[in-house]
Amino acid sequence: MIDIKFAEKDTKIMSQEPLIIPSFQELQNIMDSCCSEDVEAALHADHVGIKGLAALLSPLAHDYLGQMATRSQEITLRRFGRTVQLYAPVYLSNFCTNRCAYCGFSAENKIDRRILTLEEVEQEVDILYKRGFNHILLVSGEAPKKLGVDYLEKVALLMRGKFAAVSIEVQPLSTEDYSRLFRAGITAVAVYQETYERGIYDQVHLAGQKCDYDFRLETPARCAEAGMREVGIGALLGLADWRLEGLALGIHLAWLRKQYWRTALTVSFPRLRPAAGGFAPLLNVSERDLTQMVFALRIFDQDVGLLMSTREEARYRDGMLGLGPTRLSAGSCTAPGGYANADSGGEQFSVGDERSLVEVCAAIRKIGLDPVRKDWDCEFQVGKS
């Protein structure tokens, strides 16, 4: 068991209940103690606990996938309506000081590296704005000296007022830095633990700040403390047992939900994709596995936003519409400057769904759902001056 001690400067977080992620052996024991009755009880419960989530993620639930789909669809429709939110990532830089075995941006990979100038950022976001996007996710590798908070603040101010929502997926920051970015217009942060299994975490994070498991685990709490409207968590699927990863993710989610009830929460399910460096996933996670995990998390937490990126193929993403996921990326490019220049190179991973925003919207409408490009406006914000 781990008992996270938060950094001294984060005094507000220190007063909270500690976040305890059990070891994978302990998670396995919880799962092994489940029976079919636990799966059935979870399928009919209004509130599902950790044992219920373990049952829904377990091999026992294999025979209940159809019922899980029906329950997940019903909850999704009731909580989110007939809508699917859309967003596009903008890669600001592919410099990274970390060495993550599974990532194309890893420091040792010989790829063309660049950081977008503010003019280039403007060019990229203008293209997406004209394509109809209103929610942008700013992504970068972790290179704080080249791409620090000053740069991110300038980018946020540049985009302020133009987009309904601007999120970031960059290096973990301090609470103070998140507050500063929030004031500049960033409203959401995504930070994935990658794997909750410490041994594998150490095995695939070979150098750099990201080697610090606990600092990363604390990051979503720091974002919430800083007042971010939304925080996204997730695990990279293909590193450790997906069932136990899902259970650890659920425990993290439930802890955040309890401590920061004002903060909207989302979960992503990135499956490993081919990337520079030739890393092969340690474990195979099939579409059926991913589907079970999505349904289990939806039934476990009825309010959580579930994201499905263009890592997944169009066929699969279309098949999941309305069943659990509430937000999709579309028309994505994972190389810095890739919207203005398709040959820019240096992408983080190859995408599985290459359709444009228009094509993704058409697929969503085809099954009777509404594509939503704007779900938030800063005018809604309580206490906005």
Ligand code: SF4
């Ligand atoms: S996963 Fe993130 S931190 Fe790791 S090498 Fe890639 S960009 Fe850098």
